[in-house]
Amino acid sequence: MSEQMAGWVVAALALYTAVGVVFAIPFVVRGVNRLDPVARESSWGFRVAIFPGAVAFWPLLLKRWLSGQTAPGERNAHRNAARLTR
């Protein structure tokens, strides 16, 4: 990879991470409670533990937070078949 292209890749990664950090702080404090009700009574240790993942997956979490979506339901062949036949 040329130095110029490597520079662009690193800059893009840095920008993505910086936005992720800015997003993750309010997310682990408040947003996570709305996304997953189980998180409401959860410890600060848990909020610290999910911080790196919130930085990495901020576009997905932001979309869910804004749209008010909660955790997706479990899906597999049996669960899908049970939904279809009942």
Place this chain on the structure above:
Amino acid sequence: MSLNYQAVLWNRQKKIYDGLIVLGVVLYLGMFVGVGSLVRPQTTIETLLIRGFGTLALALLHVILSIGPLCRLDRRFLPLLYNRRHLGVTMFLCGLFHGVFAIVQFHALGNVNPLVSVLSSNTDLSSLSAFPFQPLGLAALGILFLMAATSHDFWLANLGAPIWKSLHMLVYVAYGLLVLHVVLGVLQAETNSVLTLILAVGFVWIVSLHLLAGFGEIAGDRELTAAGSDRFIRACAVDEIREKRARIVCLAGERVAIFRYDGKVSAVSNVCQHQNGPLGEGKIVDGCITCPWHGYQYAPESGASPPPFTEKVPTFNVRVKAGEVWIDPHPNPPGTRTEPAPIEGDASNG
């Protein structure tokens, strides 16, 4: 199982497991640096630490990749599976220390951004000795970061088990990248063939173990089919199921666990709601099906976790006729109570 999230749900086993991990890491690094400085006194402590953390991360990755197939082949390895994610996070941290120390030592002393230097220092794809092996390690570290960052159960619930599992299956991509990182990196400068031999043995071990476990799984994954006009399908003989254990069959596109207990038979989907663990490889403890991976529990009649827990798996209607178990191939919605089929002539029945 928990009603809210904690950073870690500590218990005695986890503390022992983690204590052994920390002890192992400290002992390995101490021995690597100690022996290394005696054998090669010209090598700096920084280089020894870079190599120590790198080899430890790779060794831990081999252990981690071995645990799954070993558990399939022999249930005595299951305790290793219980807290495997802590081993994974430890492996990532070792890889991170290796990467950070290497970047500081080899890429941070010039005018170029160290990460830009990692990505652009070697550019000759046609040369083995000058191949850009550093980006391979960086890519593997990125995958290991995503896995470590999403190792908490919160991510399993919020990404969904299929996506979470797919993400964590990228560990095999990371392993491939790391093998190439070592082969095209340190082994190009190494004159001692012992390292090459160790890496080759490790690779053959991992591939063989997975093939062996995989062939065993394929044999049990033949989908059952109806023998006649009856909606129910013959699954197995009652005698094939040990008390408080299950027989696993494949039905409706997934595995079904048929449990025998207290003179009765019940069937549930084999897929635990937590990490998709194999319920049929567990046993009935205190009246509940108990997942062998992390101890999640379900009532065999309803597939529902005991209150106040809320996990549920689909159930199946079953019959026992003339010593044989017959099963309705249409799953009931998760948590639906079904009548257990009594086993004729079983002394513990009724």
